[in-house]
Amino acid sequence: MSKVTFIPRKLDGVELYALLAKYNVEQSVSLMVGYSRGVNISHNEVYNIKQESISHDDGVGIDLDINAANCIAEYNYVHDNEGCGFYHFEAGNTNVYRFNVSVNNGLGASTHKPYEFCSASAQATNLYVYNNTFIALKSGTEACAIAYQLYGTNIFANNIFVTVGANVLEANHSANIRLYGNDYYVTNGSTVTFSWNGIGYGNWGAFTNGVPGQELGVGTTNNPTFANGFVVAETDDASRLTSQTNYVLLSSSPILGAGKNLNSLFGFVMPAVDYRGQSLPGSGYSIGACNQAYP
Numbered sequence: 001m002s003k004v005t006f007i008p009r010k011l012d013g014v015e016l017y018a019l020l021a022k023y024n025v026e027q028s029v030s031l032m033v034g035y036s037r038g039v040n041i042s043h044n045e046v047y048n049i050k051q052e053s054i055s056h057d058d059g060v061g062i063d064l065d066i067n068a069a070n071c072i073a074e075y076n077y078v079h080d081n082e083g084c085g086f087y088h089f090e091a092g093n094t095n096v097y098r099f100n101v102s103v104n105n106g107l108g109a110s111t112h113k114p115y116e117f118c119s120a121s122a123q124a125t126n127l128y129v130y131n132n133t134f135i136a137l138k139s140g141t142e143a144c145a146i147a148y149q150l151y152g153t154n155i156f157a158n159n160i161f162v163t164v165g166a167n168v169l170e171a172n173h174s175a176n177i178r179l180y181g182n183d184y185y186v187t188n189g190s191t192v193t194f195s196w197n198g199i200g201y202g203n204w205g206a207f208t209n210g211v212p213g214q215e216l217g218v219g220t221t222n223n224p225t226f227a228n229g230f231v232v233a234e235t236d237d238a239s240r241l242t243s244q245t246n247y248v249l250l251s252s253s254p255i256l257g258a259g260k261n262l263n264s265l266f267g268f269v270m271p272a273v274d275y276r277g278q279s280l281p282g283s284g285y286s287i288g289a290c291n292q293a294y295p
Helices: 204-210 238-243 262-266
Strands: 015-017 019-022 029-033 040-042 045-047 060-064 072-074 077-079 086-089 093-098 101-103 115-120 125-130 133-135 142-146 154-157 160-163 169-171 177-180 183-186 194-196 199-201
Touching (some): 045 060, 060 077, 086 093, 101 115, 115 133, 133 142, 142 160, 154 262, 194 204, 199 204
Parallel strands (some): 019 045, 029 060, 040 072, 045 077, 060 086, 072 093, 077 101, 086 115, 093 125, 115 142, 125 154, 133 160, 142 169, 169 194
Antiparallel strands (some): 194 199
């Protein structure tokens, strides 16, 4: 296991595995890949990355950056960073974020990048974000933001999006985006809210009826019912991520086994295991990064 702060660009075909990035210093981005193809970023823990003190910029956990293409970020644990957990900035085509856990990011003093996941790429094509768990615990931090126009087919499916009162999802440019079978939840008891093309939707019914083709009849607004509630776990050892139980669903969870079969729907080739290293079935998927019930 190594400690790193920055991954240089032009790393075609490289695997970044079981790295621990933990720094209480100003840092633009902890794990960033740009101008690269076929990079796999997996089983890493990234936390406590600070924003730059003057610009209040970045402080990001994991970033597929300029012209990164055909890359996969999977099985990563990103938490307690001042910028967003996962950042998709000016990346290229066919990038995948799957079976990651992003919790309590966007902690910076400024309003820059207060998200768990953010796509800010004006050239990205075919972005696939599925079976992740995004939990925003700071007031005002959104679970997911899509800032710029995406091209091709861009699918957000089987994810858990949680906030404490902010929008669960914001899409400034909604063309070519498909939301399917995600769970949206607000921990303070408020109704879920969305921002879509600059229009605010104050509840689930307003969103699903007001935005045709998005989530109607397939998405949910259930409490995921995690084993340890909405508590941040600090592993401090990237080789032990599979031992976490904080983000595992209880057997009583309404979203256990409620995920969609993304292979039959969209042709996704699913991995063999989930975030905790437990086998994935051929069908009967759950929503979020952990497929099987606690323990």
